[in-house]
Amino acid sequence: MKNLGVNEVREAFLSFFEGKEHLRLQSFPLVPQNDKSLLLINSGMAPMKAFFTGQEVPPSKRVATCQKCIRTGDIENVGKTARHGTFFEMLGDFSFGDYFKNEIIPWSWEFVTEVMEIPADKLYVTIYEEDDESGDIWHEKVGIPRDRIVKLGKADNFWEHGTGPCGPCTEIYYDRGVEYGCDSPTCGVGCDCDRYMEFWNLVLTQFNANEDGTYSPLAQTNVDTGMGLERMATILQGVDSIFDVDTVRAVRDAVCTRANVEYGKGGKTDVSVRVITDHVRSVTMMTADGVLPSNEGRGYVLRRLLRRAARHGKLLGIDGEFLAELSKSVIACSGDAYPELVDKQEYIYKIMSVEENSFYKTIDNGMEILKNDMEEMKAAGITVMPGEKSFRLYDTYGFPVDLTREILEEAGMSLDDDAFAVEMKAQKDRARAARGKSTYMGAAETVYNELSVDLETKFGGYDKCEMDATIIALIANDEIAENAQKDDSVSVLLNCTCCYAESGGQVGDHAIIETETGKVQVTDCIKVIGGKIVHVGEVVEGTVSVGQSANVILDTVLRMATARNHSATHLLQKALRTVLGTHVEQAGSYVNPERLRFDFTHFTAMTEEELTQVEVMVNGFIMANLPIVAEEMSIDAARAKGAMALFGEKYGDTVRVVDMGGVSVELCGGAHLTNTAQAGSFKIISENGVAAGVRRIEAITGTEALAYYQTQEAQIKAVCKVLKTTPDAMTSRLEQVFAEHKEVAKELEKLKAKMAGGAADDILAGKVEIGGVTVLAAEVKELDANDMRTLGDQLKDKIGSGVIVLAGGAGAKVNLMAMATDDVVKMGVHAGNIIKAAAAVCGGGGGGRPNMAQAGGKDASKIADALEKAKEIIGEQVK
Structure with a gap:
């Protein structure tokens, strides 16, 4: 049996299947692409779902990969055992309608016994109890004795996920020896003990699971295999667990060195070392793939892992930051296989450092409160923390509930999860109720709830600035009404409108609504419950009534100003991604007629040089007079076009794609210019941080930018007038003035010294x-x-x-x-x-x-x- 390192096993596997006419593909990112069913990639086949379903044509019918994976279902057990981990690498070969059982079964045996040189007498295989075909291939074609072929039921050896493609599995096991067994007389393949280790699962997709529970043959059979890279290395290197294989051990040893502890003695020290080792690998890999810490989604997974590792570092007595330092060992071991680790190493260090420091501030506050709560519980003889206490730590102080649970468990206490859930629900209900109490104009939102659900407004304002419409509902002074008169505050609903309702960070339009009997000055346009579009304003002339015909006239000056700023945010994002890197993602935006605000993911303050580069680039896009084309298309067509989507945004089957000369292509429902030159110019006013890893730029365009420059020019002229010089000579004149001032100051000091000398004579007298x-x-x-x-x-x-x-x-x-x-x-x-x-x-x-x-x-x-x-x-x- 060969003794190979993790990197050597990976290369051997991929090279072997390249020799079998497979296309070697790089690992897909941990962030799923076009797959909202997963937060993070958790298997080798997950990134290839589209190939298996036929939604996309694979680059080859035969593919081999080593896929980075994250699984967090057993996160609480990571560290407590030597078997659990959150990050692992999955070796896999895939056939999309090409070869099947007769090929993959012998190939797998060839790789294991001839390439890896694992003794055949150490190997067992399992098959699905009804899959005699695979059993026959293993026995007759490969030569495995029947007594080493174990039949298992559907729960163990049949891959099925609802309706759709499914099929039997056959798995290869390695016998680690009786010393790893449980001494049970029934101990064998499939036992829960550590003797028989499954390391390669061959999924043989040949059926379609129908709605009625029956199975029908697939026209195209597929093969999807998965071998745990670390598990195979564990076998080849003759070690006890994945924490002992070379690449993982290198990280583990770095943890021990930093903490000045020895691994292998058992107890809490080993638990903490394993937690840090595993989690720092996961966090390093996730950060390299663009995941940023947050309180939801995959960002929360990253934050949870990083903070759990940080806490266990403190349990080991590590002082100061240490996670970024440890990530260097991950990059050193895996950087050749995953070049993105090397490319983004400084970024990885920064993200981990910022988040670790942020956590320590949270910990310092929360630990003291938790300590006091636990002392009170002990004094009262209570072992279960009440829900209101754990929720207060979470909601008020930002202390992770998972951390509270772990600390309580370490002290022999527990958390009342049901009570915590009740508190969480109550908080959500309170937040929902608070949002429901008022609208933009301060009216009770329940007024909008009283409107008929059938009311609908068709928006036609992308290319129209005036429309004929009908008033279909009216709210006057916070009450549903049939009529409204002069000076009434109103919310007007129309059957159609050219006014854009506030959404996507763009403010609502201003307009005039005129009827035969009155006029409404619209000062905002909003979306309310049910997606209804409401024109908020005041009756400035006469009266208006439900059912009246109306003419809607858009305030085109304000709309144009808003559109300039909105289009500029798209160009700004492109410039930021070019100058700072593709880790930049939109984290929020706000555009109105006066200025734009753009929040983006970045880990440090921008330099003056970077700001200048971005500003010059955006103005270059503007001066290039790029055409801006907005089209509605299917979400699949938009993806094919390369359109960027906002992270976490929900899109329907049909989306609007805004293409700015190919420079920027984004999914966006907002109002835009028709060419970039209409923005006039772009000027950054400020750049600052708004959250850990999130920066904010405020900028102006068009007439606001012109006004800014004019104000600056006026101030320069005023300074020049005082200095009696011209703008081009202002700097040299200022230098002269400062030099003269310095000389005068020196003379003044001499004079004061002389005066002091005279005063000294008077005092001496x-x-x-x-x-x-x-x-x-x-x-x-x-x-x-x-x-x-x-x-x-x-x-x-x-x-x-x-x-x-x-x-x-x-x-x-x-x-x-x-x-x-x-x-x-x-x-x-x-x-x-x-x-x-x-x-x-x-x-x-x-x-x-x-x-x-x-x-x-x-x-x-x-x-x-x-x-x-x-x-x-x-x-x-x-x-």
Whole structure:
């Protein structure tokens, strides 16, 4: 039996099937493409569903892959056993209507026994109990004895998923030896113990499962096999578990080194090491495929794994960040097989670092609260945490409920899952009720609920700015009405409209609705319950009534301004993906006539150079006068066209695709320009972070951009007028002004020093003797604290021995300073105590060292008294 590393096994498998005329394909990303049934790819065949169903033509009828997979169904058991993991690699060969049992069964035996050189006497196979055909091939064509061919039932050896293609399975097992067995007399293939390890499952799709429960033969049979790469490496390397094979062990060893622990001693240490090892592999792979941490979907899976690994790191005593560092070992082991790991390694490190730090902040707050809750439970003799407590941790403090459950279990406690679910439902109900209480205009939404469900408005505003319509419903002053009069606040429903209702981040249109008897000024257009389009506004003339014919006139100036900003968001996303990378995805947007706001996934603040690149690129698209074409087509046609869809957005069978000269192709239902040049220009106003891994750009276009430039120009002209220069010479003139200012400042300092010297002479003339110590106590005008200190140093030099006390100020601010030479300090003089007493007289405080102290006060009228107090304190100190 060959002793091969994981990377060697992978290459051997793919090369073997290439020799059998299979096309080798790279692993598909972990994020499913055009498959909403899965959050993450969990098997080798999952990315190929379209090939099996016939929706897409495969690149070859024979394909071989090594597919990255994530399975989280047993996440709670990861770490607790050496068998469970969330990330694994699945080797597979696939036949789409080409070869079948007679080929794949002998090939699989050839690979296992001849290429991997696993002894035949260590191998067993299972077949579906009714699949005698496969049994005969194993025995007659391959030569396996009948007693090594085990028949199992439908639950074990028949692949079926509802109606549709299905078929029997045949699996290959490796006998690890009696030492791994359970000592049961019935122990054999299929036993739950660790002796017989299944490592290769051959799914032989040959039937169609009908609605009535019967099976009919498929016109085209298929083969879908799956071999766990890590399991095969476990067998070949003669180790106990997947955590001991070379690539996984390298990560495991990196964990132990970072934590300064030894693996293999059992207990909680081994559990934590396994959790971190597995989860850091999963998170690294997921991040490389564009998954970002979030609170839902696949982003939540990533966040949960990363945070679980981070917590177990703390249980091992690891200080500071460590996950990004450990991901380097994953990249080192698997980077050749998966180049995206190397290409995106800096991005991976950043995402993991940001998320890990974010979690620690959450943990610090939540752990303290959980600790207190658990202590209260212990004191009360309670072992099950009430639902309201666990929900408070989750809802208020963002503490993962899975983490709460694990920590409780470690302390011999548990979480009341049913009570937690009740709290969660109540919270959702409250949120739903809160949303239902008001609309854009503040009216009770229940008013809209009272409208007939049959009411429908046809939107025709993509290419029309005026339409004839009929008023089909009317709400006046928050009540359903037949009529509305001048000054009434209204919501008008029409049978058709050219007004765009707010959705997809684009604000609603403004318009005028005119009837024979009145006029409504529409200040917003919204969608309410049932997708009804409502025109919100005020009756500004006469009266309007249900059933009246009306003319809807769109505010085209505002619509055009909004369209400029909306089209610019599409161009902006293209530029961001070009400059920053394809990890950039739209995370939200808001466009109105004044500006656009675009949120996108990115992990660090953009540099000035990057912002400039993006701005130049978008303006380049605008100046290229690219045609903007919007078409409705099937979702499949849109995918074929390469249209980008918003993550998590729900689309129907028919979608609208906006194509901007091939530069940007997106699914979008909003209003757009007809060519990019109509945007005029594009200017970024700000860029900042709004959440971990999410940045926001605000920008302007068209007339707003022109106004911005005009304002900037006016300000420049105003500055030039003050500087008496021209814009092109403004920089050099400013440099000149600053240089002149610097020279003036130097001259001023010299003058102040000279004035201080003169003041020093005046102060010296007023020196007094107190207890044999020379004392200079004087009020000085217009000197700040620094100037006062400079003057004090000059006076100290002049007197050679003594104490200087200076005070100055005006109004509510007083500065005081005291200095003492070293010889008088030895006599008992303490400048800090002197200044403290003096400052108290002026309503202030302060202190300092024996030889120098400063203080502040609030009442300048008390300066003379403060100086006298200072003399008094000096006299007491030298007695």
